[in-house]
Amino acid sequence: MWEPEWYARRTVRIIMVRAAHAAALRRLGIRCAFAWSLSRGAEKKVPGRHTRFRSGRWPHIRAQRKRPGAKAVAHIIVVGNEKGGAGKSTVSMHVATALARMDHRVATLDLDLRQITLGRYLANRRTFLEKEGLDLPTPAYFELPQVDPATVAEGENAMDQRLYAAVAQMDDAADFILIDCPGSHTRLSQVAHSLADTLVTPLNDSFVDFDLLAHVDTDGEEVTGPSVYSEMVWNARQLRAQSGMKPIDWLVLRNRVGSQAMVNKEKMQRVITTLAKRIGFRTAPGFHERVIFRELFPRGLTLLDLRDIGVTQLSMSHVAARQELRDLVKALNLPGVTPDF
Numbered sequence: 001m002w003e004p005e006w007y008a009r010r011t012v013r014i015i016m017v018r019a020a021h022a023a024a025l026r027r028l029g030i031r032c033a034f035a036w037s038l039s040r041g042a043e044k045k046v047p048g049r050h051t052r053f054r055s056g057r058w059p060h061i062r063a064q065r066k067r068p069g070a071k072a073v074a075h076i077i078v079v080g081n082e083k084g085g086a087g088k089s090t091v092s093m094h095v096a097t098a099l100a101r102m103d104h105r106v107a108t109l110d111l112d113l114r115q116i117t118l119g120r121y122l123a124n125r126r127t128f129l130e131k132e133g134l135d136l137p138t139p140a141y142f143e144l145p146q147v148d149p150a151t152v153a154e155g156e157n158a159m160d161q162r163l164y165a166a167v168a169q170m171d172d173a174a175d176f177i178l179i180d181c182p183g184s185h186t187r188l189s190q191v192a193h194s195l196a197d198t199l200v201t202p203l204n205d206s207f208v209d210f211d212l213l214a215h216v217d218t219d220g221e222e223v224t225g226p227s228v229y230s231e232m233v234w235n236a237r238q239l240r241a242q243s244g245m246k247p248i249d250w251l252v253l254r255n256r257v258g259s260q261a262m263v264n265k266e267k268m269q270r271v272i273t274t275l276a277k278r279i280g281f282r283t284a285p286g287f288h289e290r291v292i293f294r295e296l297f298p299r300g301l302t303l304l305d306l307r308d309i310g311v312t313q314l315s316m317s318h319v320a321a322r323q324e325l326r327d328l329v330k331a332l333n334l335p336g337v338t339p340d341f
């Protein structure tokens with residue numbers, strides 16, 4: 001079996017790098033834990049309090065009330081895959097909006113600092129709702145705050161500090177923090193993965209995309225070894241364990257699945273199931289290729305909002321897409337969340 005050998009080899013190869021990263025993360029983890037314990041204790045959250053943290057650039061954060069009985073420490077959902085265009089921002093927007101619509105307080109952060117797709121999606125939503133005079137549940141959007149370089153200790157990374165500061169702010173404002181990662185390997189993304197309580201990895205239904213998770217043989221039947229992204233998640237899991245944080249619940253979901261039965265589709269299903277057992281992730285029902293997932297971006301809407309903007313007749317595809325989203329939210333198994341849409 002390849003796993004023990006691979007893990008052993010990896011451990012030797014990266015031990016030096018990991019030691020440095022582990023120390024940084026430990027500091028980050030301890031600081032987060034400290035901030036979280038503060039927010040749990042003396043600084044009890046009160047309804048509407050998060051409005052103090054309105055984003056400077058897009059100030060229209062909808063006041064969301066705290067659900068009675070909701071947990072005091074925000075649950076962090078990270079949506080990541082180093083492959084570009086896998087559907088991370090689409091999944092982020094739909095999951096965040098679904099949670100907001102179920103009356104959970106949701107804070108979002110986009111670590112794709114160049115494209116800012118999730119930030120743009122939410123900005124479009126606010127513009128559209130304002131224009132139409134509508135008030136629909138909307139996740140709060142946060143930006144990475146600047147940190148005073150003077151406060152960054154020697155050996156610490158300023159970007160880590162910015163991420164930590166954002167998480168601390170969001171934790172105070174939300175029941176759920178959703179972080180959308182860029183489609184490439186960045187330090188911010190790596191540290192964010194280490195902070196994930198739940199990691200969601202959308203995957204285009206293609207062996208090209210699967211190659212970032214694991215390598216397969218020439219027939220596409222046998223998994224021959226893990227690849228760069230699963231190595232990164234494995235590192236994040238190790239760092240998290242070393243920092244005394246609870247394990248990451250990792251879900252992989254197939255996206256843009258074609259509706260026709262194809263050999264490729266079945267092979268993908270088989271290798272994902274095999275890999276899930278080997279490297280420890282759960283598989284979630286994914287999304288089919290549907291126009292509805294991309295056409296609502298300019299208005300910042302999701303398919304859950306259609307009825308609220310006056311669409312009375314949902315097509316079969318809309319109904320099916322809604323069911324897919326419901327199945328995904330159910331599969332996420334988030335604390336205190338029972339899909340009711």
Ligand SMILES: Nc1ncnc2c1ncn2[C@@H]1O[C@H](COP(=O)(O)OP(=O)(O)OP(=O)(O)O)[C@@H](O)[C@H]1O
Pocket residue numbers: 083084085086087088089090091112115117181182183184255256257287288289290291293294295
């Ligand atoms: N299920 C789907 N059906 C149809 N189109 C989809 C679906 N999911 C995503 N798309 C489209 O695929 C493209 C990539 O999606 P998205 O931007 O969410 O991916 P991403 O992983 O965030 O990309 P990046 O790595 O660049 O951040 C977009 O045009 C989006 O509208």
Ligand SMILES: [Mg+2]
Pocket residue numbers: 088089090112117118180181182183
């Ligand atoms: Mg994106």
